[in-house]
Amino acid sequence: MRLDGVGRRYGVRGPWVLRNVSLDLPRRSLVRVEGHNGSGKSTLLRLLAGIDAPSTGRITGRPRTAYVPERFPAALPFTAVGYLTHLGRVHGLRGRTAARRATEWLDRFGAAGHARTPLAELSKGTSQKVAVTQALLAEPDLLVLDEAWTGLDPAARETLDRAVAERVAAGGTVVFVDHDPRRLEGAADARYRVTGDRLDRLPDGAEPGPAETGGLHSPRVIIEAVAPPGATAADLPGRPSATPGPDGTTVRLTVAAAHSDALLRALLAAHPPWHIRTVTPAPPPDENR
Numbered sequence: 001m002r003l004d005g006v007g008r009r010y011g012v013r014g015p016w017v018l019r020n021v022s023l024d025l026p027r028r029s030l031v032r033v034e035g036h037n038g039s040g041k042s043t044l045l046r047l048l049a050g051i052d053a054p055s056t057g058r059i060t061g062r063p064r065t066a067y068v069p070e071r072f073p074a075a076l077p078f079t080a081v082g083y084l085t086h087l088g089r090v091h092g093l094r095g096r097t098a099a100r101r102a103t104e105w106l107d108r109f110g111a112a113g114h115a116r117t118p119l120a121e122l123s124k125g126t127s128q129k130v131a132v133t134q135a136l137l138a139e140p141d142l143l144v145l146d147e148a149w150t151g152l153d154p155a156a157r158e159t160l161d162r163a164v165a166e167r168v169a170a171g172g173t174v175v176f177v178d179h180d181p182r183r184l185e186g187a188a189d190a191r192y193r194v195t196g197d198r199l200d201r202l203p204d205g206a207e208p209g210p211a212e213t214g215g216l217h218s219p220r221v222i223i224e225a226v227a228p229p230g231a232t233a234a235d236l237p238g239r240p241s242a243t244p245g246p247d248g249t250t251v252r253l254t255v256a257a258a259h260s261d262a263l264l265r266a267l268l269a270a271h272p273p274w275h276i277r278t279v280t281p282a283p284p285p286d287e288n289r
């Protein structure tokens with residue numbers, strides 16, 4: 001698929017969110033999109049997914065596409081498997097194939113027990129598994145993932161990592177946005193950054209930008225927690241710095257405020273979970289040091 005001189009603004013006089021974006025999305029590739037909050041990443045992904053149209057410019061060569069939006073419409077009057085079968089049909093599958101794939105994917109995500117649960121009664125995590133499943137069961141040539149890992153438990157996040165690798169290995173293109181700079185680290189064939197209204201390709205090996213790491217001067221949060229036996233801070237979202245807590249039994253994790261929710265979720269969802277003692281804003285860094 002190709003984008004040529006694509007621009008998008010909301011309303012005829014609204015500011016340009018994206019302007020003059022030209023982009024080639026080759027088959028068999030994994031593409032990461034980065035940028036600050038509100039920079040236009042979701043806008044770009046909606047254009048790629050075909051659920052929004054450019055205000056100017058052209059998109060050509062659209063393949064069969066599936067999309068996991070940042071927010072999933074959870075209140076629809078379906079059971080999980082009923083909804084997935086319905087969407088499978090929308091993607092062009094026969095009902096029986098759609099139902100079989102829905103069941104297989106729910107099973108892979110550890111949510112088979114919720115196949116017959118109404119969507120409105122699902123937990124946030126299970127809803128997200130349904131959101132991801134509706135895209136994966138289509139076996140699309142282009143898979144667009146907008147923060148699709150958010151809300152998934154660690155095992156489901158790994159399942160999604162594997163599913164992405166499988167899609168790419170099958171010749172597909174996967175484009176993703178994620179707040180965790182280490183998501184699929186080293187696996188992306190190309191990385192792009194939305195800055196102002198531009199989309200720039202990042203050189204291979206470029207460090208994650210301030211939106212992903214938090215940057216020296218962005219607000220930070222200190223989480224003091226008791227680690228379960230054997231746990232380390234090495235694989236936690238937001239790359240927190242870890243130091244021993246004041247009483248010797250806790251670990252003090254300092255993380256960019258933008259990542260504190262994801263970090264807390266990961267700590268609470270760990271098996272066994274971390275025990276959170278306190279969550280406090282960090283003092284601003286000392287400018288004179």
Ligand SMILES: Nc1ncnc2c1ncn2[C@@H]1O[C@H](COP(=O)(O)OP(=O)(O)OP(=O)(O)O)[C@@H](O)[C@H]1O
Pocket residue numbers: 010017035036037038039040041042043044070
């Ligand atoms: N439907 C809409 N109507 C009007 N303005 C919009 C709409 N969607 C997005 N915007 C504006 O476009 C800009 C880019 O938003 P977008 O959601 O694409 O950014 P983002 O990088 O995905 O943000 P985040 O990281 O917070 O999800 C923002 O200023 C936002 O307010």
